[in-house]
Every structure is written in C-alpha cells, then in structure tokens.
Amino acid sequence: MSTLHVVDYLILAAYFVVLITFGKIAAKGAKGGEGYFLAGRKLGKVYQFFLNFGNSVAANDTVSTSSLVYQQGVSGVWVGFQMIFLNPYYWFMFPWYRRARLTTMADIFHERLGSARLALFYAAFQITMAVAVTMAFGNLVSYKISAALVTKPEAAWTAAEAESVAAYREMARLENDERGHALTSGQQTRLAVLRERHARGELNNYVTALEPWSFYLVYTVAVGFYIILGGMAATALNEAFQGILIMIFSLLLIPAGIAAIGGWDQLGAVVPPAKLDLFGAAGVSDFTGWTIAAVFFATVLQAHAMPHNMSIASSARNEFAARFGAVAGTFGKRLVTIMWAFCGLIAIAMFSGADTLADPDSVWGTMSRQLLGPGWLGLMLAGVLAANMSTVASQAMAVSALFARNVYAPFRRAASDADIVRAGRYTLVVVLILGVVVATKLSDVYTILQFAMTINVPFGASILLMFIWRRLTAAAVWTAVIGSASVNIVFPLVAQHIPALAESPMLAVRTVDASGRPMPVYFETVVRQDARNPGSALVGRDRLHVELVMLRAVGVDVVHLSPAGRLAGRFFIDGLFPLVLLIGVSLVTRTPPRERVDQWCGKMKTPVAPTALLDEKEMALTRRDPHRFDHTMLLPRSNWEWTRWTKEDTVGFLISCVVTLAIIGLFVGLLKLVTL
Known part of the structure; x- marks a missing residue:
C-alpha cells in the first residue's frame, strides 16, 4: 500500500523504456576508446548544454536547497547558488580542458608533471570519492525524496x-x-x-512504504543499462531528455504550493521577514556574506578537479562548444535553483509550528505527496530520478575512463583499445553497485554536502596551478594532497572512534539555536550518552571539524562564534591550507624538467583546430616550437602562464557577467514581490 496510483507507475515505466531505447541507439556509435569515453569528440553546443546542465543539476541539489531554505530561510540557497559567480570564469576554464586534448583528468598529472604515480593516485582517489560521495550521495537523496513520496497509511x-x-x-x-x-x-x-x-x-x-534495496536496484539497472551500452553518446542523448524532465519537475510544486497556502500574498505574510533576506544575518542563517565568500573560495578551487570536467569538455566538437555548453548549462541550473528556493519558502509556510518536519531532507517529497495528484506524482518521481541519473551517469563515465585508462592500462600494457573499453564497461557495473551499497550506509544530506564541497580542494588547487604556474612540482602536489586529506578526511572521520576525543569536554560541546534545540560545535553531532538522562555526559559523533580545532589553537573563540562564522572558518581553512602547501613546497623543491613544461604550456596556448586532421598539424608545429605562441603572454619570461584576451574571450566574459547579475537581480526582484 502506498501513495502512488497506477497512472504513476505507468509514467515511470515509460520513462525507463525511453532511457533504455536511447542507450541502444547510442550503442551503434560507441566504437573504440574515443568513441565510447568521449563520443568521438563530436558533441556540439546543444549536447554540451544538456551534458553540463544534467551533470550540474542533481537530485541532491533539489533536496539540499529546499531543505536549507526551509531550515534557515532563503539565504540557505547560497550553499549552491554561490557557484553563479563561477559562470564567467567557466568561459575561460573549460577551453583549457579541451586544449589539453586528453581523455581523463588523471592524464594531466602524467603529462604535466611526469608522475605516473600521481596519475594513478588521483584516479584511485576519484574513483573512491565518486562512489562514496558523489554517486552514493545522489542515490541517498533520490531515495529520501522518493521515500517521502511513497508512504504507508x-x-x-x-x-x-x-x-x-x-x-x-x-x-x-x-x-x-x-x-x-x-x-x-x-x-x-x-x-x-x-x-x-x-x-x-x-x-x-x-x-515510508519504499524498501531501499528494491528502489536502488530498479533505477541502478536502468542507468547502468544505457551507459554501459552507449557510453558518453548515450549519456549525452539521455541528458537532453532528462534535462527537459528536470525543468518540468522544478516548476511543478510552485503553483500548487502557492494555491495551498492561500495565494502569493500569504507567502510574505506567513514566512518571517528574516527568512526572506537573501544575505542572511549571523544567528539567523549559516549563510552570511562571509560564509558565501568562504564557500566560493573553496569551491572555485575544487571546481578544477572534478573528474567529469575532462570527459565533458573533451567530448566537445571545438573550444566554443565546450565553453558555451559549460556556461549556458550552469546558468540553467542557477535558474532552477531559484525555483527550488521558492519551494523551500513555501515549505516554511506549510510546515511550521506543530507541523514542523522531523527530517528537513524530506521537504521536497512531503510537499510533492501533499500537493500533487495521480500522474503528476509519477512525473515528479520520474523527474527526481532523471536529476540523479544524469549526474550519476556522467560521474560513472568519468570513473570508468579513469579506471580503464589510468589503472587498468598501465598494468596491462599490451591491452588493445577494445580491451580498455571492455574494462570501462566492467568498471561501470562495479561502481554502480558500490554506489548503492554505500548509499545504504549514509544518512544526513547536509553533512555529506559540506564534505563533498571541500574533498577535492587540494587536487583542484594543484590542477589550477598546473595550468597557470610553471614552477609547480610533483612533490608539492603530494604534500598538499596528503596533508589536506589528513585534515579534511582521515582524522575528522577517525576522531569519533577515539574515546579521549569523542568524550573530551573541550570538543564534545554544544550551544543552542533560536528554538532551543542543541547545536554541536566541533563535532557534526553531539548527543547525550543516555538519551533519557538529560544530565548524562556529552559524546561527539560523525565528523570532527579539525579546521575549527586549528582556529581554536591560534586563539579564536570558536564556541562563541555564530554557526555562520564557524562554517566560514572551516571553508577558509580548507581552501588556504592546500594553497600554502603547494606554493611553499614548490619553492623549495626541484624545478620540473623545462622541456616537459615547455611542451605542456605550448599545447595549452595552441587553439583547437576545426578538424582532427588540422589540429594534428597545428600540434606538430607546436611540438617542434613550443614557444611559438609566447607573444600572447601577459608576463613574458615569467613563471605565470597568463595570456592576453581575444575578442571572443572578452565578449563572452562580459555577457556572462551581465547574465550573472541579471539572474541575481531576478531573484532579488521576486523576493521583493513576496514582501509587497
């Protein structure tokens, strides 16, 4: 017994049939490594738009945005919306990956630094994180929404x-x-x-009436079927279809929710004014101006390390398709993010006081269940699955390429192109299964989201410096990655299992929020040893925020900071720490071989030609004279690889800035309308 109607089941069945059909169609062109992993480098602007839109719009974004807005007000949208300031930068960033002319992100470490071990370590790390964080996280969020949709009487x-x-x-x-x-x-x-x-x-x-394993089995088989068959081409084809569904489901709840609360004017009357402030005040929201700046600082570094960057950009027909798809696709996400934020505001009006939800992550599913009728509920569920599948598919493709080319191929040097593709297909099966297994062990969306936003910062900072600073060394990258992993991953997760730390009166401390509920400080969760004895000792659980311990060590009064201040401090440390290690260690270790760096920098200044044949001719010229484009450098004879802007660079950047400001202005204007 559940809330779904037979019409909803028919809609879901039709959705899965379409996905599998697209997989079969795309399978015809998935021949060879480049055809399977990069769609033959032939995807134009439209496919690039949907690839970037589908990859950036995940079910976890829907849940985290609506959930945070429900908890903290509209300023909670900045956990994801702050990425809008990256869009003008994407206009420059994504052509780098196309000019690299590589297949995976791990290839950069081998070609730029000459370190096969770093390439292997990056591949292994990203495979692990993609399974344990990105894919499992998306699976968890999809289940949370669906579980709230399909409930028991x-x-x-x-x-x-x-x-x-x-x-x-x-x-x-x-x-x-x-x-x-x-x-x-x-x-x-x-x-x-x-x-x-x-x-x-x-x-x-x-x-809920939804059993987790049954749910995971059905949609994992569906997404696995089409990407294993058709590779990147199937992913791009399905992203186009799923992108349309995502836009539809992002719109569905707003008119129904407005009608349910009694009209647009009731939104401003019911929601407290403080929760309608886009730039939240300390003590009311975790996302103030300082927090937004700190989160942006960390995420702009991390953005360079995403394993799908190379697979998506390298599948583009040319540089313009890569940069247009990245900017336009992510602008599309910013617009639907505004819709999700308004759903969170509507949820505040619907679920306050005695009706407050126990699990804020269930906001989207609970609203859908209460507001949508038969057929519409099935369409919503299909849209939620589409949002997750589009992200899981692109991540899985990147992971399969990493394993096949950077783990399998180095150990099987005699492997043919067909063998590598086969290894990639087997990898897809394994990582999809592991993503489901790990998802069953996860629980809180917001905690995992914060973890996911910083986990790749050391790799991202390293890759950024590989593009722009000739002095970077492999030793510095090793130091930054290992040091940051210790601060951000290993020790924070191990600490809860060390009684001396978990039960320490200095670390297992709490404050209270505005409603009187206990709030942890150094640990992600702090509870009483005996839930039924309010006087029992406190114990820290889940992640220990080592960044806050570091701030305390230099004299910062962490306990009396606002939640927003503590969050900002964590993100600033996560961003600064690896940068300091990378630059400091590079300056005291041996300079990379000049010839290798010259070849890399020469290639990165060589524009991608219109055809593969012409591009190979251009690259042959660059290999003979890697300095042939040095006249374009802003700081010649320096270690900084900054080049002068072209007309396309300038026009695209300015348009991106105008669109960024227009979207923020639209958001602010809509919020003003609420308060009229």
Whole structure:
C-alpha cells in the first residue's frame, strides 16, 4: 500500500523504456576508446548544454536547497547558488580542458608533471570519492525524496513506527507551546528527552512504504543499462531528455504550493521577514556574506578537479562548444535553483509550528505527496530520478575512463583499445553497485554536502596551478594532497572512534539555536550518552571539524562564534591550507624538467583546430616550437602562464557577467514581490 496510483507507475515505466531505447541507439556509435569515453569528440553546443546542465543539476541539489531554505530561510540557497559567480570564469576554464586534448583528468598529472604515480593516485582517489560521495550521495537523496513520496497509511504502521511518529508530534507540540508560554518542569524534562532522541534520528513524521534495496536496484539497472551500452553518446542523448524532465519537475510544486497556502500574498505574510533576506544575518542563517565568500573560495578551487570536467569538455566538437555548453548549462541550473528556493519558502509556510518536519531532507517529497495528484506524482518521481541519473551517469563515465585508462592500462600494457573499453564497461557495473551499497550506509544530506564541497580542494588547487604556474612540482602536489586529506578526511572521520576525543569536554560541546534545540560545535553531532538522562555526559559523533580545532589553537573563540562564522572558518581553512602547501613546497623543491613544461604550456596556448586532421598539424608545429605562441603572454619570461584576451574571450566574459547579475537581480526582484 502506498501513495502512488497506477497512472504513476505507468509514467515511470515509460520513462525507463525511453532511457533504455536511447542507450541502444547510442550503442551503434560507441566504437573504440574515443568513441565510447568521449563520443568521438563530436558533441556540439546543444549536447554540451544538456551534458553540463544534467551533470550540474542533481537530485541532491533539489533536496539540499529546499531543505536549507526551509531550515534557515532563503539565504540557505547560497550553499549552491554561490557557484553563479563561477559562470564567467567557466568561459575561460573549460577551453583549457579541451586544449589539453586528453581523455581523463588523471592524464594531466602524467603529462604535466611526469608522475605516473600521481596519475594513478588521483584516479584511485576519484574513483573512491565518486562512489562514496558523489554517486552514493545522489542515490541517498533520490531515495529520501522518493521515500517521502511513497508512504504507508497509518493503518499499516507497526507499533515502533507509530511510536516514532507520535513522539515527534509530541516534541513539535511542546516546542510550539514553549514559544507561547513557560513549560512545567515535567514538560521541560520530557522535551529535553525527545530532543535527544531526535538528535539521534529516532523520531520521524512519516513512514515510508519504499524498501531501499528494491528502489536502488530498479533505477541502478536502468542507468547502468544505457551507459554501459552507449557510453558518453548515450549519456549525452539521455541528458537532453532528462534535462527537459528536470525543468518540468522544478516548476511543478510552485503553483500548487502557492494555491495551498492561500495565494502569493500569504507567502510574505506567513514566512518571517528574516527568512526572506537573501544575505542572511549571523544567528539567523549559516549563510552570511562571509560564509558565501568562504564557500566560493573553496569551491572555485575544487571546481578544477572534478573528474567529469575532462570527459565533458573533451567530448566537445571545438573550444566554443565546450565553453558555451559549460556556461549556458550552469546558468540553467542557477535558474532552477531559484525555483527550488521558492519551494523551500513555501515549505516554511506549510510546515511550521506543530507541523514542523522531523527530517528537513524530506521537504521536497512531503510537499510533492501533499500537493500533487495521480500522474503528476509519477512525473515528479520520474523527474527526481532523471536529476540523479544524469549526474550519476556522467560521474560513472568519468570513473570508468579513469579506471580503464589510468589503472587498468598501465598494468596491462599490451591491452588493445577494445580491451580498455571492455574494462570501462566492467568498471561501470562495479561502481554502480558500490554506489548503492554505500548509499545504504549514509544518512544526513547536509553533512555529506559540506564534505563533498571541500574533498577535492587540494587536487583542484594543484590542477589550477598546473595550468597557470610553471614552477609547480610533483612533490608539492603530494604534500598538499596528503596533508589536506589528513585534515579534511582521515582524522575528522577517525576522531569519533577515539574515546579521549569523542568524550573530551573541550570538543564534545554544544550551544543552542533560536528554538532551543542543541547545536554541536566541533563535532557534526553531539548527543547525550543516555538519551533519557538529560544530565548524562556529552559524546561527539560523525565528523570532527579539525579546521575549527586549528582556529581554536591560534586563539579564536570558536564556541562563541555564530554557526555562520564557524562554517566560514572551516571553508577558509580548507581552501588556504592546500594553497600554502603547494606554493611553499614548490619553492623549495626541484624545478620540473623545462622541456616537459615547455611542451605542456605550448599545447595549452595552441587553439583547437576545426578538424582532427588540422589540429594534428597545428600540434606538430607546436611540438617542434613550443614557444611559438609566447607573444600572447601577459608576463613574458615569467613563471605565470597568463595570456592576453581575444575578442571572443572578452565578449563572452562580459555577457556572462551581465547574465550573472541579471539572474541575481531576478531573484532579488521576486523576493521583493513576496514582501509587497
């Protein structure tokens, strides 16, 4: 028994049939490594638009945006919307990957630094992170939305499920009463116990009818079928179809939600004014101006290391197709992000007070279930799956190329092109299965999102410097990657298992938010050892924010910072630390071989020719004279590889800036309309 109608199931079945059909169509052209992994480098502007749009728009973006806006107000949108400031930069960044003329991001480490070990390490690291973070994260979010869409009627609840929902409703009722008048001592004790249980994830406000493994099996088989058959070409074809679905499902909830709350004017009347401030104030939102700047600083570095950058840009027919697709596709995401933000505001009006949701990540699914009827609910679910599949597909293709070319091929030097493609197909099967297994072990979307936003910063900073600074060394990259991984991944995750740290009175500390709910400081979660004893000792769980410990060590009063201040501090440390290591170690280690760096820099200044034959002729000239374009450099005879802008560079950049400001202006204007 569930909320889905037979019409919804038919729509989902039709969706899966279309995906599989596209996979079969694309399979005809997936011959050879370049054809399978890069679609023959023949994708034009339209396909590049949908590849970039589909890859950037994931189900986790929908959930995280609507969830954060629901929790913190519209300023919560900046966790993803701050990337809008990157769009003008994409106009320059993506042609770099096309000019590299490589197949995977790992190839850069081998060609630029001459380090096969770094290439292998990057490939292994990205494969692990793509499975454990990107793909598993997308799977988890898709399940969370779908689970909130497909729920059990109360008559089918077990005793434990009924008690969980009843306890949550009691907590919400007591919190609502607390805002109106003082609670009795017995009520205060009861509320403290319920809040502890809620912090442990024991309370829910709905019961899903969706079994995780069955859900994961169906859509993983579907996405696996079409990308294994058709490779990058199938991914591009399906991205176009899925992109249309994503646009539709992003629009569905707004008119229905506005009608449900009584009209547009009610949005401004019900939502507190502080939650309509796009640039949130400290204490109200985690995303103030400083936080936005810190997050942008870290993400602009990380953006260079995404493994799909090379596969998407290198599949473009030419540089213009690569840069147009990247900029236009991500501008499309910024527009749908605004729609998701308004869904979060509508959720505030729908689910406040005693109706507050236990799991903010269920906002999208709960709204869909309450607002959409048969057929529309099925279309929403198909759109959610499309958002996840489009991202998983492009990530899986990048991962399969990394394994086949940078892990398998070096150990099987006699492998033919067909052998490498076959290894890539086998890799797809394995990573898709692992992505499902890991997803079942994850829980909180926001925590994973913060982790995903910084995990690649050291690699991203390294790749950026490979493009623009001749002095970078392999030793510096090793130092930055290992050092940052220790601070950002290894120690933060191990610390919770060390009793001396997890139970430390200096680290296992909490403050309270505006509603009186306990908020952790150094650990991602801090709970009582005994949930039913409000006086028991505190214990840290999940990630230890080592960045905040570092700030404390230099004298910063971390505990008394606002949540926004602590978040900003974490992102600034995550961005600065690897940059300091990269530049510092490079200056004291041996300079890279001049001939290798000259060849790399010469290639990066050689524009991609209109055809493969002409491009090979241009590259032959560059190999003979790698300095033939040095006259275009801004700082000749220096270690900085900055070149003068062309007319196309200038015009494209200015248009990108205008569109960026126009989208922000549109967002601000719509928020002004809410308050009229």
